[in-house]
Amino acid sequence: MSNPQQSSATPGGKSGLPWKPLLVKAGIAAAGAALCGAVLLGLALALAWPSLPDLHAMTDYRPRVPLRVYTADKVLIGEYGEEHRNVLRFDEIPPVMRQAVLAAEDDRFYSHGGVDWMGVARAVLTNIVKGSKSQGGSTITMQVARNFYLSSEKTYSRKFYELLLTFKIESELTKDQILELYMNQIYLGHRAYGFAAASRTYFGKPLSEVTPAEAAMLAGIPKAPSRFNPITNFPRAEIRQHYVLGRMKTLGYLTPEQTDEALKQRLTIRGTEGGSARGFAVHGDYPAELARQLMYGIFQEDTYSKGIDVYTTIDSKAQEAAYRAVRDGIIDYTRRAVYPGPEEQVDLPDGVEKDAQALDEILDGVQEKSPDSEDLLSAVVLAASPTEVTVARSGRDIITISDKKALAVVARALNPKASDSQRIRRGSVVYIHKNGDNWEIINMPALQAALVSMVPQDGAIRAMIGGFDFNRGHFNRVTQAWRQPGSNIKPFVYAAALERGLTPATQISDQPFMLTAEQTGSKAWQPKNDGNKYEPMLTLRQGLMRSKNMVSIRILQAISPQYAQDYLTRFGFDKSRWPAVLPLALGAGGATPLQVANGYSVFANGGYRVTPYLIDHVTDRSGNVLMQAQPVVAGDAQARAIDPRTAWVMDDILRDVTVNGTAARAHQVLKRNDIGGKTGTTNDAVDVWFSGFTPTLATTVWMGFDQPKSLGTNEFGSGLALSTWLDYMQPVLKGVPEAKPAPRPDGLLVDNGEYYFSEFPPGQAVASLDLSSGDALTDFLNNNRSTDGVDTSVKPLPPGGAAAPQDSPIQPPLMPIPVPRADNALAAPPAQAIPAGGGAPAQAIPAAGAPADPDGARASAVTSPGTVTARPL
Numbered sequence: 052m053s054n055p056q057q058s059s060a061t062p063g064g065k066s067g068l069p070w071k072p073l074l075v076k077a078g079i080a081a082a083g084a085a086l087c088g089a090v091l092l093g094l095a096l097a098l099a100w101p102s103l104p105d106l107h108a109m110t111d112y113r114p115r116v117p118l119r120v121y122t123a124d125k126v127l128i129g130e131y132g133e134e135h136r137n138v139l140r141f142d143e144i145p146p147v148m149r150q151a152v153l154a155a156e157d158d159r160f161y162s163h164g165g166v167d168w169m170g171v172a173r174a175v176l177t178n179i180v181k182g183s184k185s186q187g188g189s190t191i192t193m194q195v196a197r198n199f200y201l202s203s204e205k206t207y208s209r210k211f212y213e214l215l216l217t218f219k220i221e222s223e224l225t226k227d228q229i230l231e232l233y234m235n236q237i238y239l240g241h242r243a244y245g246f247a248a249a250s251r252t253y254f255g256k257p258l259s260e261v262t263p264a265e266a267a268m269l270a271g272i273p274k275a276p277s278r279f280n281p282i283t284n285f286p287r288a289e290i291r292q293h294y295v296l297g298r299m300k301t302l303g304y305l306t307p308e309q310t311d312e313a314l315k316q317r318l319t320i321r322g323t324e325g326g327s328a329r330g331f332a333v334h335g336d337y338p339a340e341l342a343r344q345l346m347y348g349i350f351q352e353d354t355y356s357k358g359i360d361v362y363t364t365i366d367s368k369a370q371e372a373a374y375r376a377v378r379d380g381i382i383d384y385t386r387r388a389v390y391p392g393p394e395e396q397v398d399l400p401d402g403v404e405k406d407a408q409a410l411d412e413i414l415d416g417v418q419e420k421s422p423d424s425e426d427l428l429s430a431v432v433l434a435a436s437p438t439e440v441t442v443a444r445s446g447r448d449i450i451t452i453s454d455k456k457a458l459a460v461v462a463r464a465l466n467p468k469a470s471d472s473q474r475i476r477r478g479s480v481v482y483i484h485k486n487g488d489n490w491e492i493i494n495m496p497a498l499q500a501a502l503v504s505m506v507p508q509d510g511a512i513r514a515m516i517g518g519f520d521f522n523r524g525h526f527n528r529v530t531q532a533w534r535q536p537g538s539n540i541k542p543f544v545y546a547a548a549l550e551r552g553l554t555p556a557t558q559i560s561d562q563p564f565m566l567t568a569e570q571t572g573s574k575a576w577q578p579k580n581d582g583n584k585y586e587p588m589l590t591l592r593q594g595l596m597r598s599k600n601m602v603s604i605r606i607l608q609a610i611s612p613q614y615a616q617d618y619l620t621r622f623g624f625d626k627s628r629w630p631a632v633l634p635l636a637l638g639a640g641g642a643t644p645l646q647v648a649n650g651y652s653v654f655a656n657g658g659y660r661v662t663p664y665l666i667d668h669v670t671d672r673s674g675n676v677l678m679q680a681q682p683v684v685a686g687d688a689q690a691r692a693i694d695p696r697t698a699w700v701m702d703d704i705l706r707d708v709t710v711n712g713t714a715a716r717a718h719q720v721l722k723r724n725d726i727g728g729k730t731g732t733t734n735d736a737v738d739v740w741f742s743g744f745t746p747t748l749a750t751t752v753w754m755g756f757d758q759p760k761s762l763g764t765n766e767f768g769s770g771l772a773l774s775t776w777l778d779y780m781q782p783v784l785k786g787v788p789e790a791k792p793a794p795r796p797d798g799l800l801v802d803n804g805e806y807y808f809s810e811f812p813p814g815q816a817v818a819s820l821d822l823s824s825g826d827a828l829t830d831f832l833n834n835n836r837s838t839d840g841v842d843t844s845v846k847p848l849p850p851g852g853a854a855a856p857q858d859s860p861i862q863p864p865l866m867p868i869p870v871p872r873a874d875n876a877l878a879a880p881p882a883q884a885i886p887a888g889g890g891a892p893a894q895a896i897p898a899a900g901a902p903a904d905p906d907g908a909r910a911s912a913v914t915s916p917g918t919v920t921a922r923p924l
């Protein structure tokens with residue numbers, strides 16, 4: 052009888068399934084492997100976790116923060132350091148920027164724990180399908196870990212540490228803290244670290260003002276900063292921007308309408324036409340650089356990494372008005388001058404304009420040699436005729452210039468018979484400029500200028516422009532250019548005369564004269580009035596109003612050149628640069644525009660000499676004040692420079708100059724009665740000046756060439772310099788109430804409408820100089836009258852025009868650095884022929900000839916004042 056159990060037995064007499072033992076063994080092996088893996092992972096974690104860096108660098112975030120320079124109203128005008136960075140708190144980062152970053156880099160950031168496993172799987176599948184590594188799985192937290200602590204090497208050990216550090220960051224920091232660190236730390240090209248710095252670098256605006264289109268472009272940069280930034284490669288940056296905008300739309304950050312609007316927005320990138328040249332809203336290069344020099348003198352290399360913030364006295368609106376006034380004045384002069392010819396000539400193959408890429412390669416080389424200067428753009432001529440010029444800015448940016456007035460500026464250069472160096476033709480490199488609605492061709496200006504504006508009450512500098520283009524040379528003509536002031540110096544000579552017994556009513560001869568070489572001790576001298584126009588007698592007031600040279604020289608002779616030389620030091624002028632000779636009356640000496648403006652401040656503030664200063668205070672990155680200005684203030688008895696009556700009377704006379712004198716256009720344009728000022732033009736119009744003031748602002752403008760030469764017979768301080776001054780003052784004074792006249796000081800008498808000091812009343816003050824005897828030379832030599840019985844008649848000067856040395860008041864530093872409990876000052880080092888740091892050539896006062904003022908007269912020198920060179924800071 053058969054056994055039922057045996058019927059189901061396997062061959063060989065063994066029962067059961069054959070694969071069960073295999074499964075058991077496999078399970079045991081897998082469990083063992085898992086256990087070993089877990090043990091190994093545990094050991095790795097046990098060994099690696101303690102070696103992970105402490106997160107102190109994140110929780111106490113202290114990046115290398117550059118030196119920043121601000122205006123008084125907290126507008127950034129300068130940043131210096133290897134890493135440009137502006138650290139923002141999370142709530143200071145606009146939502147649109149945060150959303151753009153999440154859309155571009157990690158849209159599941161707030162839902163994953165540091166590693167987005169879904170994102171990793173998606174990236175792996177995409178890479179397998181495409182057969183290349185087109186996507187990565189790094190989250191924002193992983194990027195933070197990598198940027199703060201790890202290298203970018205692609206090894207398994209580094210990736211392991213990155214994962215561990217990612218989990219540690221997620222365990223100790225909030226999501227908002229992590230995102231804040233990322234947005235402040237990430238590198239975004241062109242030395243910009245963090246999105247706030249990138250916004251300034253690429254768009255010239257604070258991050259708080261970015262639009263969705265701009266935010267999307269910035270958010271697209273981290274993927275490849277060298278390839279996706281808009282300066283280096285705008286087309287690629289734009290493609291990436293469109294991708295980010297699409298992601299923002301998909302994620303609901305932007306509506307379809309907002310997305311369409313962003314896609315249509317035309318972005319203006321820094322360094323391109325219409326873009327900010329250096330990423331700053333205000334052109335404050337010159338004061339920013341001066342502040343940098345001052346800070347480096349104190350902090351040395353720490354200047355560029357410790358997060359020092361410098362708050363200057365500059366007013367952002369005044370500074371921008373000054374920049375525009377100087378630039379417009381120089382361009383206007385350049386437009387009137389003879390066009391010298393193209394910058395250079397390049398070979399343009401026939402038909403190259405049909406190949407945009409080939410043309411761009413040529414234009415890239417042109418840009419390197421002839422870079423743009425703000426709104427002056429370099430271009431290459433494709434075709435030229437007397438009626439039309441076609442130029443290329445790029446392979447896709449072709450401009451046709453056909454406006455008759457614009458072409459008239461370069462008409463000689465468009466004549467086929469023009470010389471090769473002057474003629475504009477195919478391949479010529481030229482500069483173009485948008486003048487209103489039309490383009491024009493204009494050469495890069497050679498004319499330079501300086502404008503400085505300061506508060507008379509305490510010396511705070513409100514605006515400083517040291518030249519046409521800071522990027523073409525850092526030479527600051529406000530503080531470094533020593534030039535002849537011409538008739539800008541006359542008010543100081545007239546002020547000295549008031550304290551020697553002359554009055555505004557003193558009659559003075561305006562007749563010409565000549566001194567022989569024997570009389571001067573040097574060479575013959577025959578000064579002239581402008582146009583050789585002379586009058587018998589003028590009052591002192593009329594002489595200054597009309598800037599008469601004969602009157603000025605006779606005044607100087609009456610008070611003595613030595614007295615005037617000493618008197619100038621009361622206003623801050625350098626005695627060594629003002630020889631005690633008669634041409635001093637016409638400006639034959641050396642002064643910087645800052646010194647001149649400071650001198651006029653004495654008339655504006657009632658007779659006090661204040662010290663110009665640029666830095667109000669300095670703070671560290673935490674806001675602690677490291678330095679604080681302690682300026683000398685008008686009203687301080689120790690700052691008294693001249694008699695208050697002298698200051699009051701000079702202010703009154705200089706107001707007449709702007710109403711009825713050589714600067715009458717000032718009153719015509721501004722229609723204010725609280726303005727005083729004086730024009731100045733040196734011999735052959737080598738230097739032109741205008742210095743003017745209100746009770747709250749003193750401003751000096753100088754214009755000329757770095758290598759002194761004539762600006763032309765039709766250029767005067769009353770024209771070019773005054774126009775620039777007015778272009779600055781109009782916007783600055785807009786809305787500022789007209790100041791009431793200061794009360795008349797005690798000890799000032801009034802008789803017949805004129806003013807007299809009480810110690811020089813009518814009948815005792817000097818009534819006249821040079822009562823005419825019919826012989827001009829005899830009158831000049833013998834008929835001067837002084838108040839103290841001193842013989843002031845003209846005597847031959849020693850050889851070389853040297854004058855006996857006299858004591859002068861000690862001069863305070865030119866621009867002190869306001870450092871508490873320390874005497875730090877900006878003092879000029881010994882003279883050098885070439886300014887430090889390159890820039891423009893040294894400024895020289897011509898040795899042969901004293902200045903003349905067409906606002907007053909032409910003159911030649913009694914003796915050479917010597918060559919005066921620029922002094923670097």
